[in-house]
Amino acid sequence: MAAAIEVEKKKLKQxxxxxxxxxxxxxxxxxxxxAKVDGDIRELARKMLQTMYSEDGIGLAAPQVAVNKQMLVVDPDPEDAATPALVLINPxxxxxxxxxxxxQEGCLSIPGVYLDVVRPAAIEVSFKDETGRPQKISASDxxxxxxxxxxxxxxxxxxxxxxxxxxxxxxxxxKGGFSAKDVNKIA
Structure with missing residues (x-):
């Protein structure tokens, strides 16, 4: 499933x-x-991908760029130009x-901090792609x-x-200059 949004996997100065x-x-x-996947949503996805690659990320969620929408972009292999990125809407x-x-996980919103997190090893996700079509993928690792x-x-x-x-x-x-008071511990 190739992404309908073509973005070069490179760092932008800005x-x-x-x-x-x-x-x-x-x-x-x-x-x-x-509610509706349109040109504005595709443009947001394109900008999110450009931002993710520019910051050396492999994933980025809209809230991280102050957009309160259920959308994320993911590319676990940013070095390989042949591997398409995924755009997940309402996942x-x-x-x-x-x-x-x-x-070990890190986050573009907490640069320099890497810690162990326990999660399910495999998941199945339903979402809409950047064309608005329903999709389902199985993911592991x-x-x-x-x-x-x-x-x-x-x-x-x-x-x-x-x-x-x-x-x-x-x-x-x-070490990263962040405060533990900003952590909302999940029981």
Whole structure:
């Protein structure tokens, strides 16, 4: 399934969208469903992809660029020009594996902070693509992790909220110049 949005996988000196960082209220608001997939939504997806590549990311959710919409872009292989990026509009996890795995995560909204997070190893996601067509994909490993991480953003959740090792969390946040008071611990 090739993306209808062609974006060169390269860094731009000036990304089209500004990232928001841990502590910014905009990252904690639940995103709204997208009623209609149109040219404006495709343009937003294009700008999100350009911003993600410019910031060396592999995923970006609309709330991270202060757009309160349920959309994310994902490209777990940004070095390979042949691998198309995914645009997920109104994504919903319809199935998650019982098998869980721990993996290190980082976030464009918390630069320099990398910590272990436990998530389901595989998921099935339904969403609309950038043409508005319903899609369903099965994802495992890195792709599953990235989609779950970005979908959390749509619910005002950040990966640091899921970190179980409080000591490592506090050390990493401090090192990155972030405050632990901006973490909303998920029980």
């Amino acid at each position: 990304p089209p969208l500004a990232l928001h960082y841990l502590g910014d209220r905009v990252l904690r608001q639940p995103a709204k469903r997208i 919903k996890i319809v199935r998650a594996s019982k098998e869980i795995c721990t993996g 890195l792709l599953a992790r990235v989609i779950q991480h970005e979908m959390d953003h749509l619910n005002g959740i950040m990966f640091v909220d899921r970190v179980e090792n409080a000591l490592a969390l506090n050390q990493e946040l401090q």
